[in-house]
Amino acid sequence: MTALREPARPAGPSDARRAWRSLARRGASPTSRLLVGLVVASVAIAGAILVWPDTVPLMSFTVPLLLASLLLGPRHLPWFVVFLLVMLMLALTGQAEISTRTVIAVAILFLLAFITLLTSFRRSRLGVAGALGESMLVDLRDRILAQGSIPVLPDGWYVESALRSAGGTPFAGDFVVTSGARAADRLDVAVVDVSGKGEQAGTRALLLSGAFGGLLTALAPADFLGAANRYLMRQDWAEGFATAVHLSLDLTTGDYEVRTAGHPPAVHLTAGSGRWTVRETEGPILGLLDDADFEVARGRLGRGDALLLYTDGMVETPTRDIGLGIDRLLGQAERLLRGEFDGGAARLVDALGSHNDDRALLLVHRR
Numbered sequence: 001m002t003a004l005r006e007p008a009r010p011a012g013p014s015d016a017r018r019a020w021r022s023l024a025r026r027g028a029s030p031t032s033r034l035l036v037g038l039v040v041a042s043v044a045i046a047g048a049i050l051v052w053p054d055t056v057p058l059m060s061f062t063v064p065l066l067l068a069s070l071l072l073g074p075r076h077l078p079w080f081v082v083f084l085l086v087m088l089m090l091a092l093t094g095q096a097e098i099s100t101r102t103v104i105a106v107a108i109l110f111l112l113a114f115i116t117l118l119t120s121f122r123r124s125r126l127g128v129a130g131a132l133g134e135s136m137l138v139d140l141r142d143r144i145l146a147q148g149s150i151p152v153l154p155d156g157w158y159v160e161s162a163l164r165s166a167g168g169t170p171f172a173g174d175f176v177v178t179s180g181a182r183a184a185d186r187l188d189v190a191v192v193d194v195s196g197k198g199e200q201a202g203t204r205a206l207l208l209s210g211a212f213g214g215l216l217t218a219l220a221p222a223d224f225l226g227a228a229n230r231y232l233m234r235q236d237w238a239e240g241f242a243t244a245v246h247l248s249l250d251l252t253t254g255d256y257e258v259r260t261a262g263h264p265p266a267v268h269l270t271a272g273s274g275r276w277t278v279r280e281t282e283g284p285i286l287g288l289l290d291d292a293d294f295e296v297a298r299g300r301l302g303r304g305d306a307l308l309l310y311t312d313g314m315v316e317t318p319t320r321d322i323g324l325g326i327d328r329l330l331g332q333a334e335r336l337l338r339g340e341f342d343g344g345a346a347r348l349v350d351a352l353g354s355h356n357d358d359r360a361l362l363l364v365h366r367r
Contacts, residue, residue, distance in 0.1 A: 035072065035076050038068050053096065058102065081120075092106070161363075163358075172358040173205050174205070177189070189249075192205075192242055193242060193263065193311040208242065228242075243263040243286065247364070255298070258279050258296070260294070263283075264314075266279045267326070268299055268306075272302070276334065301364070306341060314353040314359050315329050345363040
């Protein structure tokens with residue numbers, strides 16, 4: 001027996017509502033909802049100008065244009081700008097007369113739309129909206145700072161780092177990286193100065209901080225600078241060199257090893273005599289020579305002793321030799337750290353160096 005099918009009934013308003021609810025349940029992407037909202041706002045502004053031409057100004061279109069520039073990605077932004085200009089031309093049809101003020105307003109809106117399109121084309125290399133791109137940069141900056149966070153140390157040890165970038169921006173070519181909690185009785189830390197300064201060196205510093213953090217954690221202290229040098233050589237950057245100072249400290253005995261790669265030397269305060277000693281070591285700049293050897297300086301931090309690692313921005317200026325800068329650093333350290341080491345790294349960085357160069361300093365004190 002052949003089953004009889006019920007004839008299909010025509011679709012009505014209830015079917016359309018059910019289809020709309022089904023789409024809503026499945027959900028549109030946030031970008032699509034935002035785009036729809038901006039389109040609706042643009043249409044509403046155009047309608048308001050047509051109804052109340054003497055009350056609603058043409059410059060009201062700058063609000064959705066600004067929001068689109070901040071929130072829409074480069075795939076949707078150009079089409080929305082074109083749509084907005086169409087709405088603008090539609091709104092002009094409701095003007096009783098085209099005055100000089102109206103012409104100027106339209107010219108300004110077209111100029112803003114042109115600037116927005118140029119910005120969109122530049123963002124197309126990244127593929128994200130302006131606000132999202134900024135949040136990604138902030139996240140990267142936070143990650144580079146996290147690489148230099150000091151792990152929890154045993155009682156009797158105080159370690160502090162301070163960083164200031166050229167121009168006061170959050171991105172710098174100087175950074176501090178630590179080995180984290182690889183071993184409870186050892187601290188490995190490196191202070192690195194990437195070629196360039198400020199935002200120009202910030203991207204290379206972001207990349208190197210992650211790579212150097214992994215090398216510092218995975219390798220023996222004697223192998224770190226050699227591996228970092230080989231890593232930089234493989235990058236083949238036009239301006240791809242860096243200097244570094246590496247400290248490996250035994251937190252039980254206070255014994256330490258310091259190695260430098262084209263970097264200013266570490267300085268050691270002996271509490272018994274109150275004298276600062278420069279720990280000179282030799283080593284080529286990272287990223288210039290394939291086979292490089294890095295000398296080691298060994299010592300021991302006793303009770304009350306301190307050690308300073310720093311970048312050349314702390315001791316070198318266009319008008320001052322690095323040797324004189326180290327002497328000035330030692331003088332300021334003797335004055336600012338006398339009897340109070342807490343917060344000493346920040347005090348030294350604020351008091352010394354050139355504000356036109358990145359500055360970084362690490363203070364290690366055995367209480």
